[in-house]
Amino acid sequence: xxxxxLIKFAKNCVxxxxxxxxxxxxxxxDDSVDMVRSISDPAKSxxxxxxxxxxxxxxxxxxxxxxxxxxxxxxx
Amino acid sequence: xxxxxxxxxxxxxxFVVKECRRRKLPYLRLNTEDLLNEHASISVDEELKVxxxxxxxxxxxxxxxxSIWCRRPGKxxxxxxxxEKPTEAVQKFVHEQWIIxxxxxxxxxxxxxxxxxxxxxxxxxxxxxxxxxxxxxxxIPRTIITNSADKVxxxxxxxxxxxxxxxxxxxxxxxxxxxxxxxxxSIELEDLVDSEVAVCxxxxxxxxxxxxxxxxxxxxxxxxxxxxxxxxPEASDVDWRKLESAxxxxxxxxxxxMVDLCANYVKAAGLSFGAIDLVECKGTxxxxxxxxxxxxxxxxxxxxxxxxxxxxNVFEENIRSKV
Numbered sequence: 001x002x003x004x005x006l007i008k009f010a011k012n013c014v015x016x017x018x019x020x021x022x023x024x025x026x027x028x029x030d031d032s033v034d035m036v037r038s039i040s041d042p043a044k045s046x047x048x049x050x051x052x053x054x055x056x057x058x059x060x061x062x063x064x065x066x067x068x069x070x071x072x073x074x075x076x
Numbered sequence: 077x078x079x080x081x082x083x084x085x086x087x088x089x090x091f092v093v094k095e096c097r098r099r100k101l102p103y104l105r106l107n108t109e110d111l112l113n114e115h116a117s118i119s120v121d122e123e124l125k126v127x128x129x130x131x132x133x134x135x136x137x138x139x140x141x142x143s144i145w146c147r148r149p150g151k152x153x154x155x156x157x158x159x160e161k162p163t164e165a166v167q168k169f170v171h172e173q174w175i176i177x178x179x180x181x182x183x184x185x186x187x188x189x190x191x192x193x194x195x196x197x198x199x200x201x202x203x204x205x206x207x208x209x210x211x212x213x214x215x216i217p218r219t220i221i222t223n224s225a226d227k228v229x230x231x232x233x234x235x236x237x238x239x240x241x242x243x244x245x246x247x248x249x250x251x252x253x254x255x256x257x258x259x260x261x262s263i264e265l266e267d268l269v270d271s272e273v274a275v276c277x278x279x280x281x282x283x284x285x286x287x288x289x290x291x292x293x294x295x296x297x298x299x300x301x302x303x304x305x306x307x308x309p310e311a312s313d314v315d316w317r318k319l320e321s322a323x324x325x326x327x328x329x330x331x332x333x334m335v336d337l338c339a340n341y342v343k344a345a346g347l348s349f350g351a352i353d354l355v356e357c358k359g360t361x362x363x364x365x366x367x368x369x370x371x372x373x374x375x376x377x378x379x380x381x382x383x384x385x386x387x388x389n390v391f392e393e394n395i396r397s398k399v
Binding site: 002003004005006007008009010011012013029031033034035036046047048 | 085090091094097105107131243247248249254255256257258259261268273274275276278373377
């Protein structure tokens, strides 16, 4: 069976199985403030306050700078 | 009060939450993966009642919500571990029930939506986007959307052999163990394989080169433009998103006519938010596409693009106007 033409241009995203991301995630959602915190940071800083290069990245960070509206887990 | 529809790991929302808290703007963040543990009811017997219980607090949405930011609601089982998930078919069933419940929030009286879901869904269609853009006055690249390789060859006959190919809809392929992303790619007409092109329609466009890329985030009348800078020009490609290290971003001012065009386009499309991709080629700005739910957190974080502040300005204005 023929694959769609564009498939040959597909690249792997960084993301492993979504469940693995959750289990290994170094961030946690803080219900008390409705924001994500870094677990590894001694001060448990908000993820958005961590420097760009060390904070959460998009899931396709190794091959892409950008976004996709269908990607529901951008920063994992 | 602002109701935010998203998921816990949508960290871009955190910028807005933080700004809401700084301004003391009342908000309610509803993460879709929590819906399994919350209570949500709608009754329409005598008067509309929409009740949502979050973290033990009950909210009458019809009397408390002034704005809804439909940011990125996900699937309720999306982050559940495998042994807690029902079958794929049941997951789909459950997800659809919740989506319809969330869509019914359109019943709420006098609520401002960013964006209204049906408008977003319509504007996800790239053919509609391009048609709107042409009618609005944008230049657009010559484009054919087809599953016929012959039509592509015919359409671009006599022109450059190099063209651009991209997906008509979501370029993300989610396999159980690995996701794939189809970037916009430059091809030669000779690369077309008739039987493969025939499988589904794709977008084939004129290749604009040399070009400068712009990401334009529109929030109502606020237009925030960023130029995507390629540090090594030789690294230039049709899709800057695939470049690993040769990309940086710079806030820029677009020509005023282009600012108005972007703002008017979003408004005419029935949206209040949109992320537009433009390119400038040989002095002409071209509309490539709009993403009604476009991501922006990476620009806020890296170069301080004030998207969260601009969003909160709109939400705050709506809250204040309805007090």
